[in-house]
Amino acid sequence: MKKNIPLVPLILASQLLSGQVVAEDVSIAIHGGAGTLKREHMSPQQEAVYRQKLEEAVTLGHTLLKQGKSAVEAVTETIKILEDSPLFNAGRGAVYTYNGEHELDASIMDGKDRAAGAVAGVKHVKNPITLARLIMEKSDHVFLSGDGAEQFAWLHDIERASTGYFDNEQRYKQLLDVKEKLAFQQISPVHTDYKFGTVGAVARDSQGNLAAATSTGGMTAKRYGRIGDSPVIGAGNFADNQSCAVSATGHGEFFIRYNVAADICARVRYQNIDAKTAADTVINQVLKEAGGEGGVIVVDSKGAVSMPFNTSGMYRASIDTKGKLTVGIFAGE
Amino acid sequence: MKKNIPLVPLILASQLLSGQVVAEDVSIAIHGGAGTLKREHMSPQQEAVYRQKLEEAVTLGHTLLKQGKSAVEAVTETIKILEDSPLFNAGRGAVYTYNGEHELDASIMDGKDRAAGAVAGVKHVKNPITLARLIMEKSDHVFLSGDGAEQFAWLHDIERASTGYFDNEQRYKQLLDVKEKLAFQQISPVHTDYKFGTVGAVARDSQGNLAAATSTGGMTAKRYGRIGDSPVIGAGNFADNQSCAVSATGHGEFFIRYNVAADICARVRYQNIDAKTAADTVINQVLKEAGGEGGVIVVDSKGAVSMPFNTSGMYRASIDTKGKLTVGIFAGE
Numbered sequence: 001m002k003k004n005i006p007l008v009p010l011i012l013a014s015q016l017l018s019g020q021v022v023a024e025d026v027s028i029a030i031h032g033g034a035g036t037l038k039r040e041h042m043s044p045q046q047e048a049v050y051r052q053k054l055e056e057a058v059t060l061g062h063t064l065l066k067q068g069k070s071a072v073e074a075v076t077e078t079i080k081i082l083e084d085s086p087l088f089n090a091g092r093g094a095v096y097t098y099n100g101e102h103e104l105d106a107s108i109m110d111g112k113d114r115a116a117g118a119v120a121g122v123k124h125v126k127n128p129i130t131l132a133r134l135i136m137e138k139s140d141h142v143f144l145s146g147d148g149a150e151q152f153a154w155l156h157d158i159e160r161a162s163t164g165y166f167d168n169e170q171r172y173k174q175l176l177d178v179k180e181k182l183a184f185q186q187i188s189p190v191h192t193d194y195k196f197g198t199v200g201a202v203a204r205d206s207q208g209n210l211a212a213a214t215s216t217g218g219m220t221a222k223r224y225g226r227i228g229d230s231p232v233i234g235a236g237n238f239a240d241n242q243s244c245a246v247s248a249t250g251h252g253e254f255f256i257r258y259n260v261a262a263d264i265c266a267r268v269r270y271q272n273i274d275a276k277t278a279a280d281t282v283i284n285q286v287l288k289e290a291g292g293e294g295g296v297i298v299v300d301s302k303g304a305v306s307m308p309f310n311t312s313g314m315y316r317a318s319i320d321t322k323g324k325l326t327v328g329i330f331a332g333e
Numbered sequence: 334m335k336k337n338i339p340l341v342p343l344i345l346a347s348q349l350l351s352g353q354v355v356a357e358d359v360s361i362a363i364h365g366g367a368g369t370l371k372r373e374h375m376s377p378q379q380e381a382v383y384r385q386k387l388e389e390a391v392t393l394g395h396t397l398l399k400q401g402k403s404a405v406e407a408v409t410e411t412i413k414i415l416e417d418s419p420l421f422n423a424g425r426g427a428v429y430t431y432n433g434e435h436e437l438d439a440s441i442m443d444g445k446d447r448a449a450g451a452v453a454g455v456k457h458v459k460n461p462i463t464l465a466r467l468i469m470e471k472s473d474h475v476f477l478s479g480d481g482a483e484q485f486a487w488l489h490d491i492e493r494a495s496t497g498y499f500d501n502e503q504r505y506k507q508l509l510d511v512k513e514k515l516a517f518q519q520i521s522p523v524h525t526d527y528k529f530g531t532v533g534a535v536a537r538d539s540q541g542n543l544a545a546a547t548s549t550g551g552m553t554a555k556r557y558g559r560i561g562d563s564p565v566i567g568a569g570n571f572a573d574n575q576s577c578a579v580s581a582t583g584h585g586e587f588f589i590r591y592n593v594a595a596d597i598c599a600r601v602r603y604q605n606i607d608a609k610t611a612a613d614t615v616i617n618q619v620l621k622e623a624g625g626e627g628g629v630i631v632v633d634s635k636g637a638v639s640m641p642f643n644t645s646g647m648y649r650a651s652i653d654t655k656g657k658l659t660v661g662i663f664a665g666e
Contacts, residue, residue, distance in 0.1 A: 109590075114590040114591065114623075115590070116589065116590050120478060120560070121478060121479065121558075139557070140586070141557070141559045141586060142585075142586045142589045142590060143559065143560040143561070143565070143589060144557045144558050144559055144560070145453060145454060145478055145479065145558035145559075145560050146454065146478065146479050146558040147558065148556060148557035148558025148559070149557055149558050151556075151557055152557040223481060223484075224472070224474070224477045224481035224482055224484055224485040225454075225477050225478035225479040225480065225481025225482050226474045226476065226477055226478075226481070227453070227476040227477070227478050228476070232476070232565055232566070232567070233565070233568070233589050233590065233592070234565070234567040234568060234589070234592040234595060235566070235567060238592070252475075253473070253474060253475045256449065256475045256476060256566050256567070257442075257447040257448070257449050257475060257566065258447065259566070259567040259571070259592070259595040259599075262567060262592040262595055262596070262599075263595070263599065266592075266595075266596065266599035266600075266603060267599075267603060270599060270600060270603035270604045271603045290447075
């Protein structure tokens with residue numbers, strides 16, 4: 001933490017001048033994917049299980065922030081909770097590729113100095129977010145992929161997933177279902193999979209630093225080494241102390257083409273608008289007009305949280321600078 | 334071309350109103366990498382060979398544009414010339430990975446509708462830019478990688494490189510040299526390789542559409558499946574008719590973290606400044622202060638070209654809307 005000390009007086013001064021929050025204010029937001037989530041398709045029990053896990057994850061992250069831990073630390077630990085749950089399409093709950101495997105992507109970014117780490121297509125890493133963070137902190141590179149990324153992981157004692165760790169009967173049925181549709185109806189995976197189960201976390205710590213982290217199993221029945229937006233810095237994940245931290249979930253191809261996470265930050269920096277307005281515009285105007293489904297979670301430089309999405313639901317939770325907890329699944333709650 | 338017709342009257346009208354160029358104006362710019370290029374390290378003969386190849390490539394692209402071909406077509410064919418030459422670190426002249434292989438990355442983007450295609454880590458594709466374009470036009474995805482991307486390539490009859498096609502004695506010596514330094518001095522590949530030989534092209538066609546394309550062999554002795562900025566849409570490559578088309582070359586990790594190509598376009602759109610000013614600011618202020626070396630080529634919505642870099646040289650050439658050819662290697666020419 002030593003190296004952050006010089007930042008504190010500056011942050012305090014600027015915040016006192018602008019009459020905004022004090023530097024101690026922390027906040028965090030998380031998502032567990034967006035898509036066609038409707039109340040009538042979910043039992044009250046299922047709903048409760050999701051809400052409980054979202055609350056558990058966001059509360060852990062918030063506790064770490066309150067203890068003075070960095071935003072990077074808080075988003076890492078929060079994502080690990082979501083990766084370790086079979087409920088979400090990331091880590092343990094990752095969907096199957098066309099070949100019946102699992103290819104995991106993740107990324108993390110530190111808004112303080114724009115350090116970043118990303119990994120694509122790893123098959124045996126238990127917590128891809130820890131590998132993304134390792135790449136950020138211990139390599140000269142930002143983005144590693146495939147077998148090579150795993151080689152790097154094992155060199156640094158990243159935890160391997162045990163055999164069968166990613167096995168999941170329900171996900172496997174999803175794969176068979178999608179493959180059947182692909183074979184007989186020539187529908188692309190894109191159009192058969194209406195739930196984008198990526199997980200993400202964004203936070204502002206007590207030093208005023210922002211961080212964003214995203215992790216995913218990608219798209220059911222993906223093939224040809226497809227990389228989505230989650231490990232693409234600027235598309236599915238971005239953090240910059242001067243504007244905001246963003247993690248995205250949705251139809252990744254659109255999020256890459258529209259540079260969604262970085263575009264929200266750019267609008268804040270260059271149009272002098274707040275992060276909520278910028279995120280709403282990108283998700284509900286730009287992306288919606290282009291046909292791109294999904295959502296984002298955003299925390300800005302003052303800790304304000306927004307979580308817009310243009311689908312019928314997004315698993316989400318936040319604890320704002322006043323300590324207020326929000327947990328939601330469907331639109332309009 | 335049929336689908337572009339509705340755009341033409343709009344473009345003409347807006348351009349007539351603003352008193353700018355007419356829609357027929359076409360322009361193109363290319364780069365062949367940036368880095369520590371100094372006149373005293375290059376014989377007049379070597380210099381002439383590079384200048385000739387740059388002129389050949391940019392002239393071909395310009396001729397296609399003058400014939401009414403699309404910006405996408407022009408940048409594809411121009412990049413193929415550069416990929417087919419052993420002079421540049423892309424296609425045939427790709428550098429060696431740590432394991433003595435070649436892992437090629439490329440991307441392309443159409444500014445008209447932000448369609449994009451990107452490929453990372455292919456080993457046997459003769460012209461990676463044709464694969465990036467195939468992904469853009471014939472897949473539901475934007476970004477494919479590794480063996481899977483090659484599977485997709487062979488399905489669509491993309492040309493394979495013949496055995497030994499990428500062999501290059503000089504590049505192999507570079508690899509041995511870097512590996513020696515890595516072994517004995519613990520210097521990272523980043524700090525031993527001062528020339529970033531990526532190739533790129535940006536163009537504006539007679540319909541007013543922009544396109545950007547980038548192709549590279551990456552970094553000598555790269556390992557762990559490292560992906561640089563070239564295939565990362567928003568980092569090494571971006572195109573958007575409303576602002577500009579950008580292709581980058583340089584220390585890729587910085588270009589990813591600073592979202593360089595898309596940031597230049599965002600500044601044009603949101604700060605209402607011209608593309609030259611935006612590109613200069615990002616390359617010579619933002620990146621330079623961060624320690625990121627490299628440059629970009631840019632063509633804006635009216636066809637204006639700029640080619641800033643913060644290294645001692647960048648292989649570059651352009652033909653502007655008046656038909657004026659410029660070819661350069663060193664700073665200050």
